[in-house]
Amino acid sequence: MTKSNETGWNFDNSYARLPKSFFASVNPTPVCSPKLIILNNQLAASIGLNAQSLQSVDSVAVLAGNKIPEGASPLAQAYAGHQFGHFNRLGDGRAVLLGEQISPQGERFDIQLKGPGRTPYSRGGDGRAALGPMLREYIISEAMHALRIPTTRSLAVVTTGESILRETELPGAILTRVAASHLRVGTFQYVAQWGTVEELRILADYTIERHYPEIKADENRYLSLLREVIKRQAELIAKWQLVGFIHGVMNTDNMTISGETIDYGPCAFMDAYDPATVFSSIDVQGRYSYGNQPYMAGWNLARFAESLIPLLDDNAERAVEIAQKQISEYNHLYHSHWLAGMRAKLGIFNEEKEDEVLINSLLKVMREHRADYTNTFRTLTSEKLDDIDLFGTQEFAQWHKLWLTRLDRQQESKSSSQELMQNSNPAVIPRNHRVEEALEAAVEHGDLSVMEKLLNVLANPYVHSDEHAEYSTVPTSTIPYRTFCGT
Structure with a gap:
């Protein structure tokens, strides 16, 4: 057992008190050689955990599923789902809910291990996860939080010291996910x-x-x-x-x-x-x-x-x-x-009936010229209209004139509109090629510095600075980007 007073674990298990048909009690399957790869210090502190203590051998064992923290009651939740329209009986096939952390402010957060081994709902799967997809969830979920979008968050990723077999052999890992709850439709x-x-x-x-x-x-x-x-x-x-x-x-x-x-x-x-x-x-x-x-x-x-x-x-x-x-x-x-x-993305404070026409006109021109979504709004915010090919077209010039006229019709100043746009248009997002670059460095070469630098930039997406300009560049490859579910 870990000492809750050192690490700060403060578990309750309200879901475990629901009818037994809602879940299956199950412990994670221990792994051979857990190692902490990344820890979210800010998130840890916000839910009452000691980030330094979480890096101890005993705490890493908890994050790997090798030890059950005091007060936890591990379980896998049952649920169903329409998957691409087809209804199936499902459940946590590769996730175990350790319990609910009660923060110093009295808030309740699910603490879930993702990739800790088989459960009664694994349906033939091994219940494990690969390092790449777990780091990917860490990056994207933390970026979404910084973008002020409600999201589950990532507390830590540990490697297991074991390989898992997908199309090839991959390094195994476990992600600790923090959520308001895992209740789903x-x-x-x-x-x-x-x-x-x-x-x-x-x-x-x-x-x-x-x-x-x-x-x-x-x-x-x-x-x-x-x-x-x-x-x-x-x-x-x-x-x-x-x-x-x-x-x-x-x-x-x-x-x-x-x-x-x-x-x-x-x-x-x-x-x-x-x-x-x-x-x-x-x-x-x-x-x-x-x-x-x-x-x-x-x-x-x-x-x-x-x-x-x-x-x-x-x-x-x-x-x-x-x-x-x-x-x-x-x-x-x-x-x-x-x-x-x-x-807000266009710096408009009040409402006019024709606003939607103005918005859709811009989107239409953007689609026709395959303009980058984020960078179009970022550049409109900065007013440097020479950065994107779209801005040299006649269609955009016509739209731009209408937009400026629209801004002139509101009481707020030009500087107020620009401030609204800066707060509404991220300068950086988790660009797909940047995420892949970070994952390749971490998984293939054991180099976490690329991911750490990316995370630092993504933590402040609404800071429009030249320092972060390189993270707003679009990919040079013309090959269509593809993602995979990671299971």
Whole structure:
């Protein structure tokens, strides 16, 4: 056992007190030679952990699954999911929830090990993870946090000293993930499909208590739960779209009830603006393309609403009507968030009816000229309009004139608009070629300096400095970028 007073572990296990059908108690499988590769000192401190103590031999053993910290109650969660539209019975096949860390501020965070060995839900898999995908999740999740997008976060990555077999032999690793919870749309689908109505009610009440306590006294708290989840997801997906983030695998088991981004598998950031952009090697039909993400979120939320039908009203027909009415609100909510975000990206403070036409006109020109999404807005912010080919075109000149006229019609000063744009347009994102460069150095050569430098830059994405200019350059390769799920 580790000494919780040294490291700061302060576990509770509320999920373990739910019906046993919701999970399987399981310990991680020990590894032969764990080694700490990277530790998130800032995150550790924020949840009440001692970063120095976490680097000790005993603490690294905890992060590798070789030791169970005092107070933890390890388990693998059961859930279901529509995977590319097909419904499956799933669960944590390569993840173990150690328990819930209670921070000094009284906040509750799931502490999950990703890649710690087989569980009852592994479905023939080895339950392990490779170093590359775990470092990738660390980089992207921390970048998303810095971009002010709700996300699970990465506390640490340890290597196991063991190889795992995928297409080739790869170094094994375990990531420690921190989340508001791991409750998913798929969790509700699982209980709705294979549990009782009473178990569904228990799950919903637990979710409300954990994430939405302000609605506990509502007349129909399950309707309020549906409404609140829709609100959070509408805002989340808008934030994805505004920075050009593509999740890659928006299955219902990868949509959280808390509204956090989760499961950074074949994700990537868009370079040239194109709504049809897909990076995932398994998304051959483009189901989860950049342009489809808002619609797929709505589809997933409809599946969540379906799972709540028995709780919404005793009359099934009325329950369906209630659910449909709430789901119909999603498109409006998402669009409002997206439109407000796009106004901010263009330095617009007030609202005019024609703003959406102005925004879509720019996006149309960007698509036609394959302009880089991030750099177009970054350069508009800096007003150095000689950096991108798009800015020399007649179509852009016409749009630019309309935009300047629009800015002139608002009371706020030009400097205020520029400040708004700087706070709304990241100067740097996790460029795919930069991420690959960092991963190659770390995995192939044991050189973590490239990743550490990248993480330092990504920690301040809204700092528009010449010092970080090299991280805003677009890739020179014309070969289409592809990502893989890492399983």
